[in-house]
Amino acid sequence: MYRKCYYSRRTIEKRARRLRRLEKNVSYSDISSNSEDENDHHVQDTQYSKSTTSNSPLTLDDDEACDYEAYRDDEHDSTKKANDIQDDFLDRSPPLYNNSKLSSMKSMKLLMDFLISDVHLDKRNILRLLKLIKFLLPEPNTLPTTWKSIMKLFGRTNLSSTTFLCSRCHQLCGKTTFNTKICRNETCLHSKRSLRTNEIVEIVNLDVRSQLKLIVNRNIKILTKNENYFPTCDISNGSFYQTTLSKSKLNTITLVLHTDGAPLVRTTKQSIWPLFASVVEIPPPLREYQNNIILLALWSSKSKPNVNVFLKKTVDEIKFLMAEGTSFFINGMEFNFVIRTQFFISDLPARSLFLQTTYFNGYYACHYCVTK
Numbered sequence: 001m002y003r004k005c006y007y008s009r010r011t012i013e014k015r016a017r018r019l020r021r022l023e024k025n026v027s028y029s030d031i032s033s034n035s036e037d038e039n040d041h042h043v044q045d046t047q048y049s050k051s052t053t054s055n056s057p058l059t060l061d062d063d064e065a066c067d068y069e070a071y072r073d074d075e076h077d078s079t080k081k082a083n084d085i086q087d088d089f090l091d092r093s094p095p096l097y098n099n100s101k102l103s104s105m106k107s108m109k110l111l112m113d114f115l116i117s118d119v120h121l122d123k124r125n126i127l128r129l130l131k132l133i134k135f136l137l138p139e140p141n142t143l144p145t146t147w148k149s150i151m152k153l154f155g156r157t158n159l160s161s162t163t164f165l166c167s168r169c170h171q172l173c174g175k176t177t178f179n180t181k182i183c184r185n186e187t188c189l190h191s192k193r194s195l196r197t198n199e200i201v202e203i204v205n206l207d208v209r210s211q212l213k214l215i216v217n218r219n220i221k222i223l224t225k226n227e228n229y230f231p232t233c234d235i236s237n238g239s240f241y242q243t244t245l246s247k248s249k250l251n252t253i254t255l256v257l258h259t260d261g262a263p264l265v266r267t268t269k270q271s272i273w274p275l276f277a278s279v280v281e282i283p284p285p286l287r288e289y290q291n292n293i294i295l296l297a298l299w300s301s302k303s304k305p306n307v308n309v310f311l312k313k314t315v316d317e318i319k320f321l322m323a324e325g326t327s328f329f330i331n332g333m334e335f336n337f338v339i340r341t342q343f344f345i346s347d348l349p350a351r352s353l354f355l356q357t358t359y360f361n362g363y364y365a366c367h368y369c370v371t372k
Contacts, residue, residue, distance in 0.1 A: 093106075093142070093153060095142070096137070096141055096143060097138050097139075104144070105153055108150065112126075123147065127147065130145045159206060159210050160206045160207070161313075162203070163203045163204075164181055164201070164203075166185065166190055166195065166200070166201070167190075167195075167198075167201050168183075168190050168199070169185045169187075169190070170306050171185040171188065172184060173195065176194065180194040181200055182195060200301070201300070201301040201303070202299075202300040203299055203309070203310060204300075205313045205314060206295050206296060208317050208321065209321065209326055211295070212279075212294065212326070212328075215279060215291075215292055215294065217328070219286065222282065222286070223251070223281055230283050230284075241254070241280065241342065250325070250337065251337045251338065252337065253281060253337050253339050254279065254281060255278070255279065255339065255340070255342065256277065256280060256341075256344075256345060257275065257276070257296070257341065257343075257345070258276050258344070258345035259274065259276065259350055259354065260350055261350065270300065270302050271300075271301070273304075273310070274295060275296040275298070275299075275310075275314065276294065278292070278293055279292065296314045297310065297313070318339070318341065322338075322339050322340055322341070351367075352365065
């Protein structure tokens, strides 16, 4: 005897829905086949009607034909736009090559409009294509083939500079034909071979003045008002800040530097050390907002930063701003500012590293006394 099989209500409902779905698909397929036949006849009719209309010649009135034949170009039919005239007036770049009708700026603008807007090439392929075009052009030619030279041609300067160093000797790295880094120091153990990524130190220095201008422009209403938005325990109410502020009669921007290290990836020893600065004259909590923080420099390497190498360009730029001052044009008005620094904030390991003193858990590590 066969064993009876009992199914649950859910299984029976699923089977019923499946059968109904199959029946609907069969009915839809029959309807679609019939509609396709009807559409074929309709398409043939429309094609026939289009062919008959296209074979009929276009006719013009006699007056229109006479006007068309008698028309001649005159001095007012200038297709040159006002933007082109303005570009020619502002374009002072040399010609692309000898006896060329186009300047290097205009030819570069035409190329970039086509490569970026129409073809949508990325940065790497654009530079490769520009090198090929430069090779095909007659020599000498002024076609730029690097991104930095392209930006310089259009009057745009890069606000950051990147330097690659050897992680062992901290000397500048050179480039090979395969775009790899090599150490130029002959006495270094890493010389005469391509450096791996964990043997390279990358330092990025950013422009301080341009970031200050953006922050001042964003907070000009707070900086120019005489109202006191600062709490009593803030830096601006300290004795050192007040004594140095009374000596200068101009607008003052006081920078507070702070840094710390963080690993980029947990599986490797690669770490990044950013150097930030905040403006004391902006009251908290606006002072700690991300758009009010100045990024001065970045150190990316598997080793801890060499302070003299890492901070050289940043310290030189801040010293220049402190000695010369700066001015910003905001809303049609010129504001003169005096730049100065207040102090340096970091945790104990970073402080001993940047001040080049004994580590925080070593002998005579205290900065205020000589206790062993």
